[in-house]
Amino acid sequence: MIKNIIFDFDGVLVDSEILAAKAMRKYLAEKNITFEENEFSKFAGKKTFQVISELSSLFNILDKQSFFNDVMSLANDLFSKELEVVFGVNHFLENTNHNRFIGSNSNKERIKRGLKIVGIDCYFNEDSISSFDLVGKPKPEPDVYQRLIDIANLDKKETIIIEDSAVGIQAGVSTGVKVIGLIAGKHWHKDRSDQELLDAGAYAVVKNYEDMLLLINKL
Helix, strand or coil: CCCEEEECCECCCECCHHHHHHHHHHHHHHCCCCCCHHHHHHHCCCCHHHHHHHHHHHHCCCCHHHHHHHHHHHHHHHHHHHCCECCCHHHHHHCCCCEEEEEECCCHHHHHHHHHHHCCHHHCCHHHEEEHHHHCCCCCCCHHHHHHHHHCCCCHHHEEEEECCHHHHHHHHHCCCEEEEECCCCCCCCCCCCHHHHHCCCCEEECCHHHHHHHHHHC
16 A cells, blocks of 8 residues: 655646746747757756756857856746646645655755645645755755655655656666656647656556546555
8 A cells, every 4th residue: 555655846746847948948049049848858857957068068058157047047937927736736635645755856945935836835744855955966866765765764665756757767766666657747748758757667657647546546
């Protein structure tokens, strides 16, 4: 029986990945560089500085720091004004009583702010959040998840991780916990295959939180 659920944050609880893609597209458009939002999917789950580094090399952008600062400003503005929960999250949280945790490549303060913006902060204790700034190593390293397992003394057989990216799934699998892929976020456009999550080691991939609940009840 599953007693513990560790959620990724971006793209699993909140629909922020699509906002990051919008910010990136807007910045690059101002540089006369065409970058469609669906192209951002290949960078899903990575830290922003990693994405900036790769795009800077790809598009020959020399000032990486300005690139980073400008994109973060755009993304933070969208985060504050347009952030929404991933479809089905509220119903799932209202109708489950598992122990809930968050393991994310984001910083803890950003996670707390996002939870409050979309109104689901009541479902998570501050101590149940493990973030990049607390461990210093981003996914696909397993540290953000391993920290929760160790601190909360979680039984791995009674725990699942919900992820939306290959790097996140790799991180979860490295801890020995079963990882379920979720493709309910808006960044999962119709032409994107969920095979990348299965290839990364996902136990299964589900399209929405209703199917997630059905699967969890069978485990």
